[in-house]
Amino acid sequence: MRAIAIMNNKGGVGKTVTAINLADILVRQYYKRVILADCDGQMNLTRFYLPEFDPAVNYSMASLLMGDGEPVWEDNLVPLEPGLNLIPGSPDLYNLDLDAIKDGVSAPENVRNFVDCVREDDGADFFIFDCPPGFTTASVGALMAADEVVIPMLVDGFSFAGTQDMAQQISNLRRANQGVRIAGVLITQWHNSDVVRQGEQLLRSMGVPVFQQTIRRTDKVPESTFDRQPIVQYSPGSAASQDYRKWVAEYIGREG
DSSP states (O other): OOEEEEEOOSSSSHHHOOOOOOOOHHHTTTOOOEEEEEETTHHHHHHHHOOOOOOTTTHHHHHTTTTOOOGGGGGGGGEETTEEEEEOOOOOHHHHHHHHHHHOOOOOOHHHHHHHHHHHHTTEEEEEOOOOOOHHHHHHHHHHHSSSSEEOSSHHHHHHHHHHHHHHHHHHGGGTTTEEEEEEEEESSSOSOHHHHHHHHHHTTSSOOSSSSSBBOOOOHHHHHHHHHOOOHHOSSSHHHHHHHHHHHHHHHHOO
């Protein structure tokens, strides 16, 4: 099983869209078993799949971090479709961050313990964490449990320093998780302009792994989030749909 944290300290770069479409393609095209985990208090990933979900009365990522739940890990998953399960997000994740700052109370190792149980039971092929911007309790837990990190990124001036910072912070976290590595930077919302082409060239010269495949900008992506469908189902022929399929093929090829 591969545990993947999808993360960037910058918001609006396509982390949740990438998590959704990576999971969808792995399940539908590669027949893999996938667990998604929503690590963000905004719950965008959860609301995409479960718009009526009530974290106040259901198990969530906050419950996992606090060590709550059934003794059998499968009982804490929400089945979405065959092969795809979800650990929902919760606004309580924000409270955990405040408690960690105020009282030093934090248990991100609970995430690693959960992932280890899934791995020992051969319960999934991929465990995908959709992380919020910044190093929160949940995202640190995800990084402690992850084998690798995918960094979605826009090509703009603000993103380069952020990507370098991410690489350094992931390197620092190797004291807690020696195996974690950057799988690659995934360029999203690519379009044919001088600044984007030059920025991409600069990024590829920085020494950070960068996926060859990029994700082109298209209005079909935000449309698909309104319709709450992965882009490959919403618009199979769109540029982003083609690009996500090619990216997953590249990613699976690296793993294979």
